[in-house]
Amino acid sequence: MSCEVKSKERAGIINPMVTCQPAGAQYASIGIEDCTAIVHGGQGCVMFVRLLFSQHLNENFDIASSSLHEDAAVLGAVHRVEGAVDVLLERYPHVKVVPIITTCSTEIIGDDVEGVVRKLKKGLLATKYADREVHLIPVHTPSFKGSQTSGYDAAVTAFVKHFATKTEECNGKLNLITGWVDPGDVKELKHLLKMMDVDATVLFEIENFDSPLMPDKSAVSHGTTTIEDLQGTANAIGTIALNKYEGGKAGEYLRDKFQVPCVVGPTPIGIRNTDTFLKNVSKMTGKPIPESLVRERGKAIDALQDLAHMFFADKKVAIYGHPDLAIGLAEFCLDLSMKPVLVLIGDENPNYAKDPRILAIKEHAEFDMEVITNADLWELEDRIKNKGLEVDLILGHSKGRFIPIDNNIPMVRVGFPVYDRAGYYRHPKVGYNGAVWLAEEMANVLFTDMEYKKDREWILAMW
Amino acid sequence: MPYHTFKCSEMLPDREKHAVIKGPGEDITSALPLGNLNTVPGTITERGCAYCGAKHVIGTPMKDVIHMSHGPMGCTYDTWQTKRYISDNDNFQLKYTFATDMKEKHVVFGAEKMLKQNIHEAFDAFPEINRMTLYQTCASALIGDDMDAIAKQIMKERPGVDIFVCNAPGFGGTSQTGGHHKINIAWINNKVGTVEPEIKSKYTINYVGDYNIQGDCEIMTDYFNRMGIQVISMFTGNGSYDDLRAMHRADLNVLECARSAEYICNELRTRYGTPRLDIDGFGFDLLAESLMKVAMFFGDDCVEKAKAIIDEEVARWKPELDWYAKRLKGKKICLWPGGSKLWHWAHVIEEEMGVKVVSVYSKFGHQGDFEKGIARCSEGALAIDDPNELEALEAMEMLKPDCILTGMRPGEVAKKIRIPYLNIHAYHNGPYKGFEGWVRLARDLYNAIYSPVMNLAAIDISKDDFETDKGFMTRTMLSDPGVPREELHTENMYTGKMDIVTHLRDKTYDFPAPEPKADAAV
Numbered sequence: 001m002s003c004e005v006k007s008k009e010r011a012g013i014i015n016p017m018v019t020c021q022p023a024g025a026q027y028a029s030i031g032i033e034d035c036t037a038i039v040h041g042g043q044g045c046v047m048f049v050r051l052l053f054s055q056h057l058n059e060n061f062d063i064a065s066s067s068l069h070e071d072a073a074v075l076g077a078v079h080r081v082e083g084a085v086d087v088l089l090e091r092y093p094h095v096k097v098v099p100i101i102t103t104c105s106t107e108i109i110g111d112d113v114e115g116v117v118r119k120l121k122k123g124l125l126a127t128k129y130a131d132r133e134v135h136l137i138p139v140h141t142p143s144f145k146g147s148q149t150s151g152y153d154a155a156v157t158a159f160v161k162h163f164a165t166k167t168e169e170c171n172g173k174l175n176l177i178t179g180w181v182d183p184g185d186v187k188e189l190k191h192l193l194k195m196m197d198v199d200a201t202v203l204f205e206i207e208n209f210d211s212p213l214m215p216d217k218s219a220v221s222h223g224t225t226t227i228e229d230l231q232g233t234a235n236a237i238g239t240i241a242l243n244k245y246e247g248g249k250a251g252e253y254l255r256d257k258f259q260v261p262c263v264v265g266p267t268p269i270g271i272r273n274t275d276t277f278l279k280n281v282s283k284m285t286g287k288p289i290p291e292s293l294v295r296e297r298g299k300a301i302d303a304l305q306d307l308a309h310m311f312f313a314d315k316k317v318a319i320y321g322h323p324d325l326a327i328g329l330a331e332f333c334l335d336l337s338m339k340p341v342l343v344l345i346g347d348e349n350p351n352y353a354k355d356p357r358i359l360a361i362k363e364h365a366e367f368d369m370e371v372i373t374n375a376d377l378w379e380l381e382d383r384i385k386n387k388g389l390e391v392d393l394i395l396g397h398s399k400g401r402f403i404p405i406d407n408n409i410p411m412v413r414v415g416f417p418v419y420d421r422a423g424y425y426r427h428p429k430v431g432y433n434g435a436v437w438l439a440e441e442m443a444n445v446l447f448t449d450m451e452y453k454k455d456r457e458w459i460l461a462m463w
Numbered sequence: 464m465p466y467h468t469f470k471c472s473e474m475l476p477d478r479e480k481h482a483v484i485k486g487p488g489e490d491i492t493s494a495l496p497l498g499n500l501n502t503v504p505g506t507i508t509e510r511g512c513a514y515c516g517a518k519h520v521i522g523t524p525m526k527d528v529i530h531m532s533h534g535p536m537g538c539t540y541d542t543w544q545t546k547r548y549i550s551d552n553d554n555f556q557l558k559y560t561f562a563t564d565m566k567e568k569h570v571v572f573g574a575e576k577m578l579k580q581n582i583h584e585a586f587d588a589f590p591e592i593n594r595m596t597l598y599q600t601c602a603s604a605l606i607g608d609d610m611d612a613i614a615k616q617i618m619k620e621r622p623g624v625d626i627f628v629c630n631a632p633g634f635g636g637t638s639q640t641g642g643h644h645k646i647n648i649a650w651i652n653n654k655v656g657t658v659e660p661e662i663k664s665k666y667t668i669n670y671v672g673d674y675n676i677q678g679d680c681e682i683m684t685d686y687f688n689r690m691g692i693q694v695i696s697m698f699t700g701n702g703s704y705d706d707l708r709a710m711h712r713a714d715l716n717v718l719e720c721a722r723s724a725e726y727i728c729n730e731l732r733t734r735y736g737t738p739r740l741d742i743d744g745f746g747f748d749l750l751a752e753s754l755m756k757v758a759m760f761f762g763d764d765c766v767e768k769a770k771a772i773i774d775e776e777v778a779r780w781k782p783e784l785d786w787y788a789k790r791l792k793g794k795k796i797c798l799w800p801g802g803s804k805l806w807h808w809a810h811v812i813e814e815e816m817g818v819k820v821v822s823v824y825s826k827f828g829h830q831g832d833f834e835k836g837i838a839r840c841s842e843g844a845l846a847i848d849d850p851n852e853l854e855a856l857e858a859m860e861m862l863k864p865d866c867i868l869t870g871m872r873p874g875e876v877a878k879k880i881r882i883p884y885l886n887i888h889a890y891h892n893g894p895y896k897g898f899e900g901w902v903r904l905a906r907d908l909y910n911a912i913y914s915p916v917m918n919l920a921a922i923d924i925s926k927d928d929f930e931t932d933k934g935f936m937t938r939t940m941l942s943d944p945g946v947p948r949e950e951l952h953t954e955n956m957y958t959g960k961m962d963i964v965t966h967l968r969d970k971t972y973d974f975p976a977p978e979p980k981a982d983a984a985v
Contacts, residue, residue, distance in 0.1 A: 012581035013536050013562040014588055020537025038505060042601050042633030044512030048541035051872050055545070060875040062852060067502035067510070070641075073605065073634040084505030090474050091506070091853055104535055105601035105634060108570060143535035144565050144602060215923040217880040378588065399544060402558045419544075 003362040005353045005371040014378035017320055017399065018346030021141035023049045024151025024246075025101045027180060029139075030061045031204025031223030032159065032230070034096040037139075038084045040066045040077070040113065041103030045143075055398075056417035057183075057209050057425050059221035064088050068105055077106055078116040085120055085136065089129055096227060099137045099155065107142035114138055135227070137162045147347035149322055152180050152246045156203060160250040163230035166258050171235040174200040174285060175260070177251055179243025179267070180322055180416060181430065183210040188428030189242075189268075192278065195293050198285050201229045201236060203247065210426055234258040238284040242277070242430070243267050243324035245349065266357070268430045269328030269438070270335050271300060293432075300432035304336065307443045310463055313337035315446070318380055318389075320344035320396040321415035325429070327357045329395050329414065329438075336439065339367045341391065342383065344375035377403065384409070393442060410449035412441050465494040467845060471853035477503045481848045483837065491834050496848040498830040499637050506851040509873060510826050512633035515542050516642025518598040520723060522629060523560075524674045524699045525707070526550035529585045529592050531561035533578055533610060534600030538562070538633070547889040548674045550701045551681070551968045555592070561585050565602050575608050582617050586624060594704040595626045604632035625704070627654055638827035638849070639801065640722070647726035650707065651734070655727075660709035664693035664974030666761040669713040669731075672724030672803075673744070675700025677893030678964030682900055683744050687717075688972040690758055690768045698724055711735045715760055717742055722802035722832055744896040745804075745904075746811030747777060747784065764975065776898035784815065786955035787905035790942040792817030794912055795862065799850070799869040800887050802828045808868075810839035816905050821862040824850045852876065865912050881920050883911040892961070899959050906957040913938040 022039055026049050029037035039046045046065040053061050066080040081100060089095060100113055117136045125134050139158045141151040156177065176193070178186060186207050193200050204225045211221040233239070233254055238261040241251035248264045255262035261284065268277040275297075278289050315338045319329045323345045330340040340361075345352060352358065352373050361369075372379050377400045383389035384407050394404050397415035404411035418424040427441075428434035451457045467482040483496045502508045511519075514532075519542040523530050532539045539562035550556060563581045565574050582595065597610055614626040631645035668687065673680040680700035687694050695713045696706040710716075716728045716739045728739040740760065742753035751773045758769035796818045798808055805823040813820055823836050824847040837846050845858060855873060859882060867877050867884050874884030885891055885907055895904040911917075915936040922929050939951055 010584045011564065011577050012531075012584050013539070013564045014585065015558075015560060016536040016540040016543070016562055018536065019540040020535045023537060023541065036507075042512040042514070043502065043508065043510045043638065044515045044538065044541070044633050047509065047511040048515065048545065051545055051870075052541055054872040054875055058875060060872050060879075062507055064505045064507050065502075066504045067508060068601075068634045069501050069637060070635055073601070073632075080504045083503070087475065087503060087505035088507075091471055103601070104565075104570075105605060105632075108602060108605040142567070143537045144567050144570050147536075211879075213878060213881065213920050215921050215927075219879055382588070399540070406558075 001366055001368060003365040003369045003371065005358060005362065005373070007348060008372055008374045008376065008379055013376040015376055015381070015399070016346070017344060017375055017377050018147040018149065019049075019052070020104075020143035020148065021146050021151030021154065022101050022103050022143060023052065024148035024153070024180070025099065025139045025141045025155035026063055027053070027148070028152050028155035028159070028204065029063070029099045029101070031206050031225055032097050033222070033224050033226050034094050035099065035223075036062050036064055036088060036092060036095050037099040037101050038064045038066055038081065038088060039101045039103060040068070040081055040106045040111065042068050042105060045103045052417055055419035057221065059209060059211060061221060073105060073109060076109060076111060078111050078113070081111075081113065081116050082120060082124070086124055086128070089132070089134060096133050097135045097137065099139045099158070101139045101141055101155070103141070104143035107140070113140070133227070135162060146349075149180070149245050149347060150349070153249055156247045156250045157253060159230055160203075160233055160253060163227060164234035164254060164258065165231045166234045169235065170237060171232050172199060173232065173236050174198055174281065175203065175233050175236045175239035175251070175254065176200045177203045177239060177241040177247035179241070179246035179324055181206075182416075182425040182427075183207050184426045184428045185430045185434065188431040188433050191433075192274075192293070192431050193281070195290055195296070196278065196281055196285070196287050197290075198281055198287055201225075201232055203230070203233070203250070234260065236260050238262065240277070240280055240284065241265070244355070245323045265324075267324040267328035268434075269325070270332030270435050271297065271304070271432065272335060273328060273331065274431050274435065296432050300436045303436045304439050306463065307439055308336045311443055311446060312439075314339060315392040316341045316390060317393045317395060318342040318344070318391045320346070320375065320377070320380060320400060323347075323349070323352060325415055327355065330361060331357065332435065332438065334361070339369070341367065341369045342380065342389065343369070343371045344379055345371070345373045346375055348374040393446065408453070410445045412438070412445050414438065465489060469854045469857050471857050475503055475506070478506075482854070483846045485837055485840055485842055485844045485846070487842055491837050495830050495833050495837065496846050498825070498828050498833055498848045499640060500849075501637055502849060507853070508849060508851050510638040510849060513631045513635040513639065513642035513645065514538055514598065514600055514633040516636070516639030516723075516827070517629050517631035517646040518542065518642070519546065520639060520674065521643060521646045521699055522596050522598060523556050524548035524550070525596065525702050525704055526552050526556050527592060527594060528556065528704050529559070529561055529589060529595040530556060530598070531563065531581065531585060531595060532598045532600055533563045533574070533603040533608065534565050535602055536562045536564055538600045547677050548700055549678060549964070550675065559589070570602065570606055573608065574603065574606065575613055578608065578610065578613050579617065582613070582626070586621060593624045595624070597626055597628045599630045599632050601633045604630065604635070627704075640827040640829070643723040644726055647724060648730070651727050651730045654708045655731070656708070656711045658705050658708035660695050660706065660712050662693070662712065662977045664691060665977050666692040666765060666975065667695050667713045668692055668715045668717045668757070669696045669698060669710050670694050671698040671716050671718045671728055672720030673697065673700045673896075676888075677890045679744065679894040679896040679900070681964050681967050682894050682897035685967050685970065686754060686772055686897070687757070688970075689772055690754070690765050691973070691975050692757070692761065692765065693974055698727065711737070713737060715740055715757070717757055719744055720803040722828060743807050743811070745807050746815055746901055747781065747898060748815065749811050750898065750901070751777070780898045780902050782955045783902045783957050784905055786952065787902070787909045788815060788817045790909055791905065791912070794818045794865040795821045796908070797822040797824070797858065797862065797864045797867040797869070799824045799855070799867055799873065801826050801870075802832055804887055806832060806835035806839055809836050813841060815901070816908065818908070820844055821864055822847065822858055824848070824855075826850070856880070866908060881917065883914060883917055885911050894964065899963060902957055903959070909942070910938065913941040915941065
């Protein structure tokens with residue numbers, strides 16, 4: 001029995017599992033109130049990322065482009081940033097935060113974004129917008145490095161570095177850096193903190209990504225983390241960054257710069273990781289874990305117990321997605337006696353092979369499994385189609401949807417993006433309620449599959 | 464003064480002359496919006512890039528091809544699975560996409576070696592596919608990789624393999640349109656004339672500028688085939704790579720989307736003398752006229768067949784179109800597509816569905832598209848070039864449309880102000896081409912406008928006095944209030960199947976025998 005951690009052997013990508021850094025920075029930027037980013041590059045780097053967010057959330061998000069055309073690509077394009085900042089500020093009077101997100105093109109031509117920000121501060125902002133609070137924040141996300149995960153991480157770090165300001169007093173709050181999650185996850189995390197009676201600054205408050213259709217037409221989908229929230233992160237009791245690779249760096253920055261204690265991880269997927277999260281919150285704030293959460297946890301375990309040894313035990317699972325999500329799901333599957341035989345992570349990071357969670361899985365896996373980094377979706381499909389891999393269930397996002405469809409394998413959509421199932425962003429994947437949702441979703445998908453395939457469907461009458 | 468200035472754009476001199484309201488008695492000589500100019504940065508434009516115009520709009524609908532983008536993974540990932548260009552080979556081109564995964568080291572030291580390895584890997588993974596299109600991106604253009612040279616090397620190393628290179632980086636042009644142009648020209652320069660087709664009919668065409676969205680192209684080729692016309696190639700919906708290399712042998716180029724594909728038709732005319740015939744596959748009258756035009760080009764037997772098709776189709780579907788038209792009469796719509804539909808639909812949707820087109824816009828159209836579109840629009844219509852978020856919102860507030868016909872994300876904007884949207888890039892439940900397709904559009908429009916769900920959205924339960932005696936509303940209760948059930952003639956609501964395309968793939972056709980052509984033997 002072995003667990004192998006290795007990088008994809010092919011050079012290229014057949015069906016990509018992840019997108020590039022600017023998309024991650026854009027996802028972070030829409031979590032901040034009064035924030036509209038300018039993506040410095042070609043128009044497609046914005047238009048298609050906005051579409052991607054729309055596919056997942058069925059909402060629109062405003063992000064601007066510097067609209068790089070041929071002349072600017074050849075002669076330098078910083079003037080396009082100057083123009084974009086002015087036009088954006090003038091037409092959107094509420095905008096205060098303007099991240100300037102670079103792309104492959106503008107990194108290759110070597111545009112000096114810091115330089116143009118300095119120039120704008122001295123010029124345009126000091127004159128035309130002298131009465132207005134405006135923050136221009138360069139975010140470097142060349143597309144040829146990392147992935148959407150590292151881009152998200154880079155943006156969170158850039159925002160925290162820009163805003164965090166130490167004042168005399170501790171604000172009594174906890175910083176909760178969620179990583180790349182859904183509105184349903186933020187709702188669940190806030191529920192847990194409320195039960196703990198803990199006041200937190202959530203990076204980012206994205207519950208409003210799930211926005212209503214109102215009689216007065218007023219609703220807009222956008223995050224609600226404020227400038228003050230971000231400034232206050234330096235004065236918190238402590239930081240919990242749930243995802244090591246999406247926001248972990250920002251927590252470490254606050255620790256190193258302002259001595260704000262920091263715990264990175266674990267991603268609170270499944271019962272055990274949620275337990276650890278609550279214990280961390282309790283330690284940091286001195287607040288006890290209340291009876292109500294003991295009960296909530298009990299309900300979750302009750303639900304899992306109905307399913308685990310009857311339906312989940314020994315089921316082989318393939319998992320792909322963001323690193324923290326994929327690792328968290330693998331841990332949860334092990335707790336449910338399932339066999340996560342293949343875990344695919346879409347980018348390369350030397351820390352993945354050293355990640356203690358992966359090392360623990362390596363040590364204890366009682367079956368053969370592989371963890372592939374820098375993976376594409378062909379790593380999964382090729383194993384199933386051509387190399388004899390048999391799996392009972394796939395956990396992953398919608399870009400891989402043709403693998404289950406063409407190979408008759410049940411799949412639970414989880415991660416980003418999910419566009420071929422309705423409303424999945426609404427449901428939590430974290431916390432006790434997330435554990436229940438994930439487990440019951442897996443069970444119901446397996447049940448439907450048994451019925452379609454007439455595979456012992458009679459078993460479902462009584463369990 | 465026909466130019467329209469949006470309040471939200473008053474401070475932008477560069478946005479002057481990008482919007483026009485067609486005044487009473489005015490025609491296109493009074494004013495046209497500017498088009499195809501550089502975007503004003505920071506406006507939150509809806510435009511995309513030249514790469515997506517080349518790869519995503521025109522290249523990838525080709526069905527039997529490995530579509531590979533040379534650059535970081537994002538360009539490929541973000542555009543993948545965002546359109547519905549289906550095909551009759553189990554949608555290979557929808558299911559598989561390839562990126563070379565350019566990393567920092569490649570940017571510094573060059574990516575040609577890695578590109579080569581990528582191409583081999585892709586052909587090795589799919590031994591049944593031996594055609595490839597290779598797309599430049601911003602990154603590979605800026606580092607200056609010679610993709611053509613690599614493609615040539617591979618074709619030498621792997622006999623039987625053919626590779627097409629398209630150099631249309633994202634920044635190459637004002638919008639998608641730059642990419643449309645580049646891929647058209649690259650295809651005719653490098654691929655047309657390199658394969659000789661099997662001629663099966665006396666009459667042959669290329670069907671150009673249709674991307675088989677939800678099966679549009681298959682509906683149209685069925686008509687052509689029933690008329691005895693062999694479609695040598697489809698550019699590019701459901702199109703085969705090798706068929707498209709044989710475009711030079713068609714008698715006629717039948718052009719649908721003149722915005723994205725007129726370039727290749729013009730080149731085929733110049734280089735091979737093939738005439739170009741622009742048609743409209745949308746709308747009963749325009750489609751009937753179009754089929755007749757094509758038929759008349761070939762001869763009487765073809766005309767007879769076209770007439771028979773038109774008579775049969777109109778008889779079958781007109782009552783259903785009219786049922787919807789009666790209920791759509793006077794409803795206001797914004798016709799906000801990418802390019803060509805603004806003139807394809809502007810007039811005929813008013814004529815045949817009774818709706819009023821209060822606005823047209825185009826993201827990447829040229830002035831010529833506005834010329835055609837505004838000429839077909841009725842009085843009072845607002846035409847906008849390169850619209851942005853605020854202008855679109857202001858237009859909707861001003862015009863109060865009942866539905867906007869646009870893409871998914873702008874549709875989400877409209878939803879929040881309680882205006883339903885219909886996807887006319889990828890369609891809701893298309894295809895919308897063909898006689899039956901046009902009824903499907905009317906049906907979708909009706910379903911959007913008379914949605915009992917949207918009907919609930921305006922009620923503020925905290926303030927308003929609202930009816931409490933109803934457990935439901937039906938669409939007809941909204942469209943025909945108070946009309947007795949027996950007078951509704953609901954039997955004339957759309958009666959077609961959900962899937963009207965798949966069955967066409969099993970059909971066989973009889974063609975009039977080709978006449979031996981002197982040059983065909985050469």
